[in-house]
Amino acid sequence: MNTNMEERIFIIGAGAVGKALAVFLKLEGKNVCIIRGSVDNVPTQMETITIQVNGESIKECEIEVSALSSHTTLNGLVLVTSKSHGNKELAESLSFKALNQPIVLLQNGLEVESPFITKGFIDIYRCVLFTTCQQIANNLVNFKPVAVSQIGIINGDSEKLEHIVSQINNDIFQFRAEQNIQLTIWKKAIANCVFNSICPLLDTDNGIFLRDRAVMDLADKVIDECVTIANYHGVDLKASEVIESVKMISKMSDGQLISTLQDIQNKRKTEIETFNFAVVSIAKKLGKEHEVLQTKLLGELTKMKADLNLKL
Numbered sequence: 001m002n003t004n005m006e007e008r009i010f011i012i013g014a015g016a017v018g019k020a021l022a023v024f025l026k027l028e029g030k031n032v033c034i035i036r037g038s039v040d041n042v043p044t045q046m047e048t049i050t051i052q053v054n055g056e057s058i059k060e061c062e063i064e065v066s067a068l069s070s071h072t073t074l075n076g077l078v079l080v081t082s083k084s085h086g087n088k089e090l091a092e093s094l095s096f097k098a099l100n101q102p103i104v105l106l107q108n109g110l111e112v113e114s115p116f117i118t119k120g121f122i123d124i125y126r127c128v129l130f131t132t133c134q135q136i137a138n139n140l141v142n143f144k145p146v147a148v149s150q151i152g153i154i155n156g157d158s159e160k161l162e163h164i165v166s167q168i169n170n171d172i173f174q175f176r177a178e179q180n181i182q183l184t185i186w187k188k189a190i191a192n193c194v195f196n197s198i199c200p201l202l203d204t205d206n207g208i209f210l211r212d213r214a215v216m217d218l219a220d221k222v223i224d225e226c227v228t229i230a231n232y233h234g235v236d237l238k239a240s241e242v243i244e245s246v247k248m249i250s251k252m253s254d255g256q257l258i259s260t261l262q263d264i265q266n267k268r269k270t271e272i273e274t275f276n277f278a279v280v281s282i283a284k285k286l287g288k289e290h291e292v293l294q295t296k297l298l299g300e301l302t303k304m305k306a307d308l309n310l311k312l
Contacts, residue, residue: 007031007076007077007167008031008032008033008074008075008076008077009025009030009031009032009033009076009077009079009167009168010032010033010035010071010074010076010077010078010079010098011032011033011034011035011079011081012035012037012068012078012079012080012081012082012090013034013035013036013037013080013081013082013083014034014035014036014037014065015037015081015082015083015133015135016133016134016135016141016142016143017081017106017129017131017133018034018037018079018081018082019034019049019051019063019135019139019141020051020131020133020141020143020173021079021081021106021168021173022034022049022063023049023050023051023059023060023061023063024051024059024170024172024173025168025170026061026062026063027059027061027170028170030167030168031076032063032064033063033064033065033066034063034064034065034066035065035066035067035068035071036065036066036067036068037068037080037081037082037083037086037090038082038083038086040067040068040069041067041069042066042067044064044065044066044067044070045064045065045066046062046063046064046065047062047063047065047139048060048061048062048139049061049062049063049139049141050139050140050141051141051142051143052136052140052141052142052143053143053144053145053172054143054144054145055142055144059172068093068097071097072097073097073098074094074097074098074101075098075101076101077101077102077104077164077167077168078094078098078101078102078103078104079104079106079168080103080104080105080106080107081106081107082107083107083263083268083269083271084105084107084109084112084271084274085269085270085271085273085274087105087107087112087113087114087115087116088115090115091115091116091118091119091121092115092119094116094119094121095119095120095121099119099120099121099122100122100123101123102123102125102156102160102164103116103121103123103124103125104125104126104127104151104164104168105124105125105126105127106127106129106149107126107127107129107271107274108128108129108188108189108192108271108274108275109189109192109271109274109275109278110185110186110189110274110275110278110279110282111274111278112126112274113126113154116154117154117155121155122155122156123155123156123160124154124155124156125151125152125153125154125156125160125161125164126151126152126154126181126185127149127150127151127175128149128150128151128152128178128181128184128185128188129149129188130145130146130147130148130149130150130188130249131143131144131145131146131149131173132144132146132206132249132252132253132256132258134256134257134262135262142256143172143173144252144253144256145172145173145174145252146248146249146252146253147248147252148174148175148176149173149174149175149176150175150176150177150178150181150184151164151165151175151176151177151178151181152177152178152179152180152181152182152184152185153179153181154181158177158179161177162177165177182235183235183236183237186230186233186235186237187237187241187242187245188245189226189274189275189278189279190222190223190226190227190230190237190242190279191242191245191246191249192275193222193226193275193276193279193295193298193299194209194219194222194223194246195246195249195258195260196258196259196260196270196271196272196275196276196302197222197260197272197275197276197295197298197299197301197302198215198218198219198222198298199257199258199260199261200258200260200261200264200270200302200305200306201298201301201302201305202215203261205253205254205255205256205257205258206249206250206253206254206255206256206257206258207250207251207253207254207255207256208250209246209247209250210247210250210251210254216247218294219243219246220239220243221294222294222295222298223239223242223243223246224239225279225291225292225293225294225295226242226279226292226295227239227242228288228291228292229279229282229283229286229288229291229292232283232286232288233282233286259271260272260302260306263306264305264306264309265309267309267310267312269306269310270302270303270306272299272302272303272306275299276295276296276298276299276302277296277299277303279292279295280292280295280296280299
């Protein structure tokens, strides 16, 4: 394991999360580079990126931004913040450039690590994000921390996990090691089933669940369905835990738009497949698809809305 404090940190994904993390790490003296996740064959350049923290304090610095094709190998820590729907293609590309390097997936959703497992990556870690980010302009991002984001092992060991946390933890965008990451993954994925379907369908911000009792009642029903599947899947989770998490996120990110709504507004593909549809897929394998009818319907409606918007 490379324990050199100057090891290179590659952030794949030039969206709001990737930009915010890059700035915070660079300001702490880390050797960090952003690699565009969906755009290739563009020149490497320095870009000034500005982050508004909670809409108030400003953090700004120059970050090296490049394309994956610009790198023959990625020798260092690889953080993936790009959209999970591109993971199959990304795992294929990285298998030639970073197969033996630690990969941390800073992506919410279920089973987003599967393409990397299939390609034989040795060190795979999942990070469950507890923050909201919204790109206001090209290189201007509004960042709101909700809680400490958690990182756990998919393939790897505890020593490497602790090293990864020490490399990327900072005062603003905080991380910690979590041994039972699957419980956290499911808890956050279910919350995302709520936020990433209901908010886009209502064209509203994350605070709606505290402002409208009827909307929270619908969220409760989705949570009950998804927790039932989590329990069948062997994850010991209670609906009350997820409800409290949804309320906390709603409060801490009041006024912020969920990523799926941002994607729809910007005519981008959404990640609804790793949220509602992923729960439905697991339910189907368990013979319990009839248990997630509302979760499925909300997911289908969200996908229809996104697909129709792409055609406009």
